[in-house]
Amino acid sequence: MKLVILQDDYPPYHEGGSGVIAEQLAERFSEAGYDVCVITTVRNASAAGETKQNGVRVVRLFADYDVRFRSWVSLYNPFLSKKVKKILQEIKPDIVHVHNVHHYLSYYAIVLAKRFSKKVFITAHDSMTVYFGKPPFAIDAEKKNVQNPNLFQESLWHQVKLHKIRYNPFRTFAARFIVNTFVDRVVVVSKALGNVLTYNKLTHISVVHNGIDVERWAEPKDLEKFKEEKHIGESAILYGGRLSEAKGALKLLKAFKFVQEKAPYAQMLIIGKREGVLVEKMLRQAQALGLENNLVFTGWIDGDKLRSAYYAAALVAVPSLYLDPFPTINLEAFACGKPVVATCFGGSPEIVKDAFNGYVVNPNDEEILARRILNLLNNESLREEYGKNGRELVISEFTVEKQFEEYKNLFESFSS
Numbered sequence: 001m002k003l004v005i006l007q008d009d010y011p012p013y014h015e016g017g018s019g020v021i022a023e024q025l026a027e028r029f030s031e032a033g034y035d036v037c038v039i040t041t042v043r044n045a046s047a048a049g050e051t052k053q054n055g056v057r058v059v060r061l062f063a064d065y066d067v068r069f070r071s072w073v074s075l076y077n078p079f080l081s082k083k084v085k086k087i088l089q090e091i092k093p094d095i096v097h098v099h100n101v102h103h104y105l106s107y108y109a110i111v112l113a114k115r116f117s118k119k120v121f122i123t124a125h126d127s128m129t130v131y132f133g134k135p136p137f138a139i140d141a142e143k144k145n146v147q148n149p150n151l152f153q154e155s156l157w158h159q160v161k162l163h164k165i166r167y168n169p170f171r172t173f174a175a176r177f178i179v180n181t182f183v184d185r186v187v188v189v190s191k192a193l194g195n196v197l198t199y200n201k202l203t204h205i206s207v208v209h210n211g212i213d214v215e216r217w218a219e220p221k222d223l224e225k226f227k228e229e230k231h232i233g234e235s236a237i238l239y240g241g242r243l244s245e246a247k248g249a250l251k252l253l254k255a256f257k258f259v260q261e262k263a264p265y266a267q268m269l270i271i272g273k274r275e276g277v278l279v280e281k282m283l284r285q286a287q288a289l290g291l292e293n294n295l296v297f298t299g300w301i302d303g304d305k306l307r308s309a310y311y312a313a314a315l316v317a318v319p320s321l322y323l324d325p326f327p328t329i330n331l332e333a334f335a336c337g338k339p340v341v342a343t344c345f346g347g348s349p350e351i352v353k354d355a356f357n358g359y360v361v362n363p364n365d366e367e368i369l370a371r372r373i374l375n376l377l378n379n380e381s382l383r384e385e386y387g388k389n390g391r392e393l394v395i396s397e398f399t400v401e402k403q404f405e406e407y408k409n410l411f412e413s414f415s416s
Contacts, residue, residue, distance in 0.1 A: 001415070002035045002091055004117065006084075006109055007099040010040035010058060013047060016242075017328035018100045018125040021189075021210050025097070028404040030055040039087055041080070041104040059087060063104040070103065071132055071168040075175065077106040084109050088116040095411055098122040098183070102129070107178045114182040119414050122179060123187045123208075126325055129175050130200035132159060132167065134246045137322035137345070149323040149345050150192055151199055176202060184414055187407070189326040190347025196323060206410065209350065210326055211403030214395055217335035219311050226308035230296055233265055235377050238313035238338070240271035240329050243278045248319030248343065248363045253282055255319075255363075257289045258370030263377055269296045269313055271306070310336040314383060315376045318342040318352075319363035326350070331398055334390030339383050341372045351398060357390035 007022040009015055022038070030036045036056045041063040042048055048062040061083055065073055084105065088096070096113035098120065113120045127135050131154045159167045179186060179202060186205045188194040194205050226232075237256070243249050252268070259266050273279070274297040286292045298309055310316070316333035318324070318340060326347035333340045334351070340358035342348035354360045359372040376383050 001033075001095065002093040003029055003037070003411075004088065004091055004093040004096045004113070005036065005038045005099065006096060006101050006105055006113065007038065007040050008101055008104045009042075010038055010060070013040075013042045013044075013060070016100070016125075017210075018123075020328065021123070021125070022099045024211070024213070024400045025404060025407060026056045027054050028400065029408070032404075032408065037087070037091055037093070039084060039105070039109075068166045071163065071166060071171045073104075074102045074106055074128075075168070075171060076108040077104060080105060081108055081112070085112050085116075088112055091116075093117045094119070094415065096120045097407075097411075100125055100128075102175070107175050110178050110182050119184045119411070120182060121185050121187060121411065121414075122183045123189065124193060124197060124325075125189055127193065127196055127323060129179055129202060130154060130172060130197060132163070132171055134244075135196075135323050137246050137320075149321070151196060152323075153200055176200070180204075185410065187410070190350050192323060192347045192350065193325040208403060208406045208410070209347075209398055210328065210331065211398050211400035212328075212331040212335050212394060213400045214335045214391070217307060217310075217332065219336075220304040220307045222304060223308050223311050226305060227312045230269075230298060230312070232269060232296060232312045233267055234314065235263060235265050236267040236269040236296065236313045237373060237377075238269045238271065238309060238316045238333070239319075240309075240316075241318075241327065243270070243272050243276060243282070245278065246320065246322045247324070248321050249278060249282060250285065251321065251363045251366060251369070252317055252319045253285055253289070253291070255366040255369040255373065256291060256294070258367060259373050259377070260291060260294060262374055266377060267294050267296050269298065269309060271298050271301060271309055273297065273299050306332075307336065310338055313338060315358075315373065316340045317369075317373065318348055319361075319369060320345055320348070321363055322346070324348065331394060334387075334394040334398075337384075337387035337391045339376055339386035339390060341369065341376070351393070353389075353393075357386045357393060 009019045011023045038058045042060045043064050045062045048060050050059050096117045187208050320343040324346035340352050342352040344362050349360050352358045
């Protein structure tokens with residue numbers, strides 16, 4: 001059976017978790033005997049071309065443009081459409097599995113997929129089909145007019161006010177129409193995301209949680225060397241993902257002030273570069289709070305270094321302030337046996353169980369966030385218990401093998 005996967009970015013040229021998920025599934029389907037081709041994009045023309053990667057044919061197309069035009073180009077990318085059409089026309093796949101295409105490949109690629117394949121499936125990793133950008137989130141817990149990010153609708157006035165002429169007023173309507181018309185099944189990575197898409201009139205939705213290959217997350221040999229190089233102590237709180245206000249970076253920093261007052265030895269271990277507008281804002285705030293020396297930036301890391309960062313941490317914090325559909329960091333933390341203090345918004349509560357493998361909190365309440373972190377920092381046996389529970393839950397419910405089987409059954413049920 002011929003399977004084509006459409007994904008804007010694909011390892012090693014990826015930024016978010018959707019690329020990793022697409023790679024995991026592509027390799028599993030290839031191992032299962034499917035003829036798999038991935039169509040993806042790169043920002044560096046020298047990286048464009050066709051390669052064979054772990055048994056998977058990967059076609060990388062060069063694509064770059066001014067992101068100010070994203071609300072328009074995300075619907076139809078005139079620079080790529082003919083190339084995507086040619087590849088699909090050549091392969092004539094049985095199935096096209098769409099992941100993130102709302103930046104470079106564009107929603108028009110879905111129209112082409114339906115034209116040249118038998119069945120089209122899309123995995124929604126976020127809410128971009130029904131909302132342009134991050135959904136509404138609360139920066140200040142006292143703001144009563146902020147929408148619940150777990151149930152929202154896009155406001156045209158808000159988007160025009162926010163993006164001005166960069167916003168395409170027909171963008172979300174067109175994206176929703178394309179998905180409802182040309183996709184046989186919409187797969188969402190969490191029930192929370194499924195509720196939002198249904199609320200915004202997307203149809204034919206199924207839930208398949210993301211999984212992880214736990215065996216790849218064994219403790220690395222160079223852990224102690226990594227801790228020594230980064231000057232990491234025994235009470236580090238790991239924060240990862242894109243550094244943004246929506247991801248709760250500044251809220252966590254404020255909570256960390258409470259933590260540091262009770263535990264002056266605590267550190268914030270930040271997976272990311274010590275640069276960028278948000279980082280500069282964090283550093284200014286940290287300096288004002290007297291916390292600058294307690295922040296440890298790892299830079300962009302992967303492989304053994306990324307695993308070392310998890311194993312070096314006492315716990316992991318996921319304080320997202322918006323509908324964060326199903327953060328991969330939760331899976332990675334539990335695969336490494338680390339407890340998680342997670343946001344109540346989005347899909348985190350579907351894997352993080354309060355007082356079982358971590359805590360679920362509203363990150364707008366910085367004092368509660370700090371208390372939960374301190375509770376774990378001050379209790380090693382509790383950390384071990386919650387970490388063990390998290391790892392066992394992932395092994396039983398959130399493996400990539402289980403994820404693959406659910407997709408395989410879904411694909412084959414539509415093919416029969």
